[in-house]
Amino acid sequence: MIKHMNRPSFIYILVLLLCQQVCFAAVSTDPYITENPADRTITISVPDRSMSLVIDYSTGCVIRQLMIKGQNVLSSAGVYTGIRTSDGIFSAAKSQGKVAVTTTKNEITISGIRYGNTVLMVEEQWHFKRVARKITWRIEREYKQDAELEDMAFPGWHFADLSVWKGGILDNGGMVWCKYLKQEGDTYGVHTGGVTFWNAVSGNALRISTRPENNSVIASKYTHAPNNEFVSTQLVTEQPLRQRYDLSRFVSGKENVFAPFKVKKGRTSVQYELQYIDYFQEYSRGTLPGIDVDAVRELLNTTGRYGVVDNNIIGANGWLTNWKCLHEPFFAQIGMALNDSHYTKNFSATLDQERDQAMGKDGRVLSRWHNAPGDEIPGTYNRETGYYEAMWGYTIDSQTGYVINTSEQFDLNGDLHWLRAHQVACEKALDWLIRRDENHNGIFEMVNNNIADKKCSDWLDIVWASYENAFVNAQLYEALTLWGNCEKVLGNQSQAARYLQIAATLKTAFNKNLDEGGFWSAEKNQYVYWRDKDGTVHGDNLVTPVNFAAIAFGLCDDPKRIALILDQIEHRTTAENLFHWPLCFDSFKQAEVQEGNWPFPRYENGDIFPTWGYLGVRAYVGYDKAIALKYIDHLLQQYKKDGLSSQRYSRTTQLGLGDDILAGICTSITALYRDIYGIRPKWNRMGIEPNMTPALNGTTFSYTLRDTVYRLTLRVNDYVMSTQGFSVSSSKAFGASKTGNSLIFYPGNQDSTTLTINAGSGKPIAINGMDWSGSTATWTVASQDNYTFTLKGLSPGTVYRLSINGVSRTVKIQADGSVTIRQLCQPDTKFILRKTA
Structure with a gap:
């Protein structure tokens, strides 16, 4: 039975809410989002609990904890937004406005975040959403005036110390190496926002993907902060930031690597996607x-x-x-x-x-x-x-x-x-x-x-x-x-x-x-x-x-x-x-x-x-x-x-x-x-030219070239390259590419001769034992389909003997140095093309 709340209890709770400067609307139906009004916190987790956030809205708005595999990687300062003008530092951690929290399904919106002074007042909304094993965080910021800023945090991530991560792999191909931020204040600043922080001992990693909106650009800086904190800060601006000291991307003992910049009255926003990464697997x-x-x-x-x-x-x-x-x-x-x-x-x-x-x-x-x-x-x-x-x-x-x-x-x-x-x-x-x-x-x-x-x-x-x-x-x-x-x-x-x-x-x-x-x-x-x-x-x-x-x-x-x-x-x-x-x-x-x-x-x-x-x-x-x-x-x-x-x-x-x-x-x-290992990509194919030794036999790894993932297995005189669309093995160097239903094989990874294999269907093509030695080409088809084979780069007008599973006939090379063979193949159909004397 539900008991009616008496009037004194209702007034008490109302007063408490007003004192907290918080309003609630609705309740999340997501089992991985929990609220604690008494502590004024919200916890968001991904289903496998590999990552979770604890958002504290008691005095403003701060991500108080970021748990990675059960370990809080943040310092007590947490993660928050802010600005620095010529006359002060202001942040969301000390909001001047009434913070309102709205939760619906798997999404949270925190609004009413205000900070600043007469020079510049900022108002923000934070939107959190759990999407599968990721958490998105969208920050909407409104500048109430035009102003010049010395610095900003959009946001700033305060990690416990410089040993939490070995470093961060940046989304421009570079990296920040924590051990080289040796002195307090040492700062490295770059014009990109995404980063994957990793710990080489535990294999835990945190990926922060960025998407600035409204035609904005993003920059980041990485700082050895007081109390041995490691701070990662994103800055979102209309124009690319200039360096403060000459063209320096790294400055020693000085946190402000970027020059002052202007912001305009109006709205801007950025979205972050947070994800736990198994570093050992991902890399x-x-x-x-x-x-x-x-x-x-x-x-x-x-x-x-x-x-x-x-x-x-x-x-x-x-x-x-x-x-x-x-x-x-x-x-x-x-x-x-x-x-x-x-x-x-x-x-x-x-x-x-x-x-x-x-x-x-x-x-x-x-x-x-x-x-x-x-x-x-x-x-x-x-x-x-x-x-x-x-x-x-x-x-x-x-x-x-x-x-x-x-x-x-x-x-x-x-x-x-x-x-x-x-x-x-x-x-x-x-x-x-x-x-x-x-x-x-x-x-x-x-x-x-x-x-x-x-x-x-x-x-x-x-x-x-x-x-x-x-x-x-x-x-x-x-x-x-x-x-x-x-x-x-x-x-x-x-x-x-x-x-x-x-x-x-x-x-x-x-x-x-x-x-x-x-x-x-x-x-x-x-x-x-x-x-x-x-x-x-x-x-x-x-x-x-x-x-x-x-x-x-x-x-x-x-x-x-x-x-x-x-x-x-x-x-x-x-x-x-x-x-x-x-x-x-x-x-x-x-x-x-x-x-x-x-x-x-x-x-x-x-x-x-x-x-x-x-x-x-x-x-x-x-x-x-x-x-x-x-x-x-x-x-x-x-x-x-x-x-x-x-x-x-x-x-x-x-x-x-x-x-x-x-x-x-x-x-x-x-x-x-x-x-x-012989990794020799070419502009129009993937190529391998290995020099293996017996001690390296069984080498297997994936290699991604222009969005195609190639699986390579290498042994002495035995090289296999496979993708979703084909598999080719050879005892010699080769290159291969596939477009639509056509696979092109390049003997020796050279352009002088090619074998094009066109399949009648869209099924994967499997070719084993491909070998090309001047006057003789051999290959075995391991997949079933109706194939057309076209060899190019041969001597025009010459005669070759073609054997298909032991059945032989002669073929004449065309004036353009090519020959075409059509064959309905069952698995293990073997071809031998040999130049006659």
């Missing part, structure tokens, strides 16, 4: 026998991502020092290994910006970006863009770096329109360097002429390499080869032929002996580093990037020379018990380097720089895969020791050195994916 690297898969995951998610400074600025020095070197050719390769569409999108935009802001009309590509002047050749720093020429000299590998990165990025984004937009710029960058062959010997000269100039010409920026530089010329060979193929795709066959011919001439000149004008030292069995304009030779001290690049980029294809170089490098590395390759094995001459490189081994004169590890792995993989894998393993072991967050390592102690962190240190692991 799984699959099953990698013989490889420390956890170290691979953590290395790529920290050091590998650290080079993302902000939107449109991806480098390898990173956000802590606000630096990016354009004279580094491996950023697209890092993106290939990260396999993150956000990084890929951001790097495409980075190259767009560099084309537009860092390239001169003559094709010269400026070598660096920095937050402030001080490192530049006088007069070259642009305070608006941050691009400039380095004070140490004209680093000519910025020409090759731009072209190599653009070419490899095209294979990731597959965007012909984007590539065409870079065509003129890449041609200008290459031609700027090609014009520098003043003596017409096929080798291209630097801006500096002799060591007496005391200027650099490449990445080793305090080594006075000059005039004819083997390292830059090796990178030019790679750039010419890659870009020549891009010209073919763009339909410019004459320009493609021109660049490939220049590359061929360069290769011949490069490999000549020293006394013939080339770089090969028959006396020391190595490629030397450079030749001054007066003909004197320098850098015969076994410089590893030079010799690795010659082999890795295909300039050196002589087996004897390859063995001579790689055997002595391995012998000397092993003799010193080094975990990775140093920049050089013997000392430069004192006059060849800046004084900070003396005495040997010191800095660029003999220390270990793992940045160029990918060249070593690529060089060794065709010679001795076990050696390549050994140094990959060494690097992963080093990551577990110190996080690989150093600029370089001492040759004598093998301890990390330098104030800077180089994201390029991860390249030996990007080479694990490119050169061992």
Whole structure:
């Protein structure tokens, strides 16, 4: 029986509600939303209880607790919105208005949140909604006046301390690494809002996805706050925020990384989607026998991502020092290994910006970006863009770096329109360097002429390499080869032929002996580093990037020379018990380097720089895969020791050195994916060219290329690629793509020959044992359907013998080099196509 409430009790409750400044309407019917009027809190949980919020509206409105797998990750401050004007800080935690709470079904609306002063009054509504295993939070804000703000929280997330999360993976492909917010006030600010915070021990992660509304833009900052709190703050504005201190994305000891900004009278809003993430599952690297898969995951998610400074600025020095070197050719390769569409999108935009802001009309590509002047050749720093020429000299590998990165990025984004937009710029960058062959010997000269100039010409920026530089010329060979193929795709066959011919001439000149004008030292069995304009030779001290690049980029294809170089490098590395390759094995001459490189081994004169590890792995993989894998393993072991967050390592102690962190240190692991597992995406297909060893057999992982998920299973001479639409196995390298009912197979992952398989239905296509060896093609169809097979790239007019399950007939190749076969196939239908004598 329901008893009637007496009048005194009713008045008591009414007074209590008024004192609390709260009004209620309706009751939630969602079992995962509970209210406690006495405590003035609301709890929202997802069904599996992996995440829940406790909203406190007692004095304003604050998310008081954010429970992740039963652990409250917030400090006592919680999560709330706010503003900072020139005369005060105001927040939703202390509302000046009557807070009203309305709950309906699985949604909560909290209105009447007011804070501010006569300069600016803000009124907000918060809307929470549970959608399956996610909670959405929409914040509607109304500014009552126009005003200028020093800062805002829209909202601010106050986590308990800097150990709650290892870091946060940003939705521009970058990351914030909590351990590098060392001092109170240290702040990193970027122009993006979404983030996935993770704990590498528990595997718990929190994903915050963002959607600013009303054509607004979002930025975020990450701060080491007082009481050791870790604070993540989003800012929503009409225009992109500018930096407060020069172009600095990271500032030490100063919370306000963004400049003051204006807000207009009116409404704005943003929606957040909160989700618990099983980090180990979401960022799984699959099953990698013989490889420390956890170290691979953590290395790529920290050091590998650290080079993302902000939107449109991806480098390898990173956000802590606000630096990016354009004279580094491996950023697209890092993106290939990260396999993150956000990084890929951001790097495409980075190259767009560099084309537009860092390239001169003559094709010269400026070598660096920095937050402030001080490192530049006088007069070259642009305070608006941050691009400039380095004070140490004209680093000519910025020409090759731009072209190599653009070419490899095209294979990731597959965007012909984007590539065409870079065509003129890449041609200008290459031609700027090609014009520098003043003596017409096929080798291209630097801006500096002799060591007496005391200027650099490449990445080793305090080594006075000059005039004819083997390292830059090796990178030019790679750039010419890659870009020549891009010209073919763009339909410019004459320009493609021109660049490939220049590359061929360069290769011949490069490999000549020293006394013939080339770089090969028959006396020391190595490629030397450079030749001054007066003909004197320098850098015969076994410089590893030079010799690795010659082999890795295909300039050196002589087996004897390859063995001579790689055997002595391995012998000397092993003799010193080094975990990775140093920049050089013997000392430069004192006059060849800046004084900070003396005495040997010191800095660029003999220390270990793992940045160029990918060249070593690529060089060794065709010679001795076990050696390549050994140094990959060494690097992963080093990551577990110190996080690989150093600029370089001492040759004598093998301890990390330098104030800077180089994201390029991860390249030996990007080479694990490119050169061992053979991940070779192409603009029109997924490709694999593995170099497996028995110890790696059973490697299985997923790889996403342009929204298609490929499942790869790799063993020695046994490679399987499968998607929802097809499955192909082969003992050799291949590429494959599927559009509609048609699967295209690329033997060797090359464009010269193709097999197109068109299915009569939309069922998946399964092809096993696909093998193509010049005169013979074999494959077995494992799926049932009515198929049409079209082979292209054969010799026109020749005769082949076709066998289908042992039944043979002859077929003649058409004038266009193709042949078409139609067959109703049952599982295990075997085809053999063999060229007759």
